[in-house]
Amino acid sequence: MITRDGRTLAVEQYGMPDGTPVFYLHGTPMGRLARHPDDSLFTGLGIRLITFDRPGFGGSTPLPGRRVVDGADDVVAVADALGLDRFAVYGVSGGGPHALASAARHPDRIVRVASLAALAPRDAEGLDWTAGMMEGNQRSAAVALRDRDAMIAHLETDSSEPPRLPPAEAAVLARPEIGAMLSAAYAEAVRPGVGGWADDVIALFGRPWGVDLASVTVPVRLWHGELDGVVPVAHARWLAAHLPTATLTVQPDGGHAGHFAATPATLEWLLRGDEPHTEQGKASETVSPV
Template sequence: MSRIVIAPDGRKLAVEERGKPDGSAIFLLHGTPGSRLGPSPRAQVLYRLGVRLVTFDRPGYGLSDRMPERTVADIAADVAAIADELGLERFAVVGRSGGAPHALACAALLPERVTRVAALVSLAPHSAEGLDWFAGMAASNVFEYLVARAGPHLAATRLSSQAEQIRRDPAGKVLSIVMEGGASDRRVFSDHGLRWMMVRNFAEALRHSADGWVDDVLAFNSEWGFDPAVIHAPTLVWHGENDVFAPVEHARWLGRRIPNATVSIQRGGAHLDALSILPSVLPWLMRAS
């Protein structure tokens, strides 16, 4: 069920709820680019687990208004506003890919409300000490981030062009990701249901513009606005060892930085395996802290 929530500054946020209405509340933060309609466990799985899953379009994506020059930290206030509107005092948060740093922001900045947090195939901060940020990263992602570091205008020009191509052929974009990712990502892609959800996700994310995508990439190349070391909620950092979109050393860095982190590295896994393991992560997020 979709609805519009108004943020404190008047922006519209498009929100979707699935699963058991009176179940354990878990926010799922989508990837980059992505939307509230991104891949998630099927409704019957959520209901059986007792999960009330909340997703939303980050600013600039789908039906949510843009928030120019936003940081990773800024998303925590949007999550709090949505939780207030839905009557949720405490909740868990899971983020996949580009959503993972934003999930960590919620745990860092909403410590009285976030019970547990899971970061699946996350990037580390661009200034992470001792980390070679680009090592092991696919050439397309390296180029995208280097363009962003050259300036917002260049990032907007490049990503707007890509967004237009995706609007014409979202399935083609999904296929290009899979082919660059390798064997494990191709195995995940063979699931028709997940493939359909990925295509729908890209189409919805970029239906109007590339603004959300641009702002995500710029945020990842800027200071996050918080230090992961301040997170004290139980934290799961999950990664596939063969990920070329967010290399596994990013997860290991986060695991060393976050005091209560449990790091799980899947041998032979890659970026899209985060879609397959999400149903098994949800019960962990529901545990009493």
């Protein structure tokens, strides 16, 4: 599809063509081919799952200098092109902030929002942002404060070697159906190069999101794994404390990739919203059974 400013956004759809619309916002570096690997999950729940490449990934036009808030406007641009009025949104990892930005910027369009294993803003007051974060992300966080050329060079060098993943992540990613999906999604996402990846990391790691989280009024569900070394759980706890309508579920034995196991319950909540929320200005944390 073509945006009002003439950019292309590459869109993919899964599940039921006439189902309940749910947007999935991919992680970094991924794209429109990323999603839960069992597509029958979407058809079984009657979901029309909509994904798209953020600018610079896969088939979408680059947008250097973009902020997280700009991704919120792209969500609505895709919804408008598809003739959708109201819909739910969820994002994983780097997609989580974009999902929250969508709820903050377009509360009249979004019914519920979920964010799994996601980052807090780099300028989050009181949060030691890189504490407990895997070494590769700490390096990226340092480079993100420089410039785009430095980030592109860093990613071209750093991505040439497989990252050393914590055991909790490696066990999930070793599953054939997850590995195959992620390999295809990654290959398509970086097919044009690492420019979109660089822009994503700078937007997430290097500059303010342009979002007032306190303004979010729609119901919010957060999920995070206690053992996450990619994005430490402290990020989720910070988000929960600063989102007035949020509930947070922490999985004690879960890592970053644990979001795959958390997706079915997340989708059911997005459809039905049957989980109670705390009163305005207060967040609660629940712990999923081990």
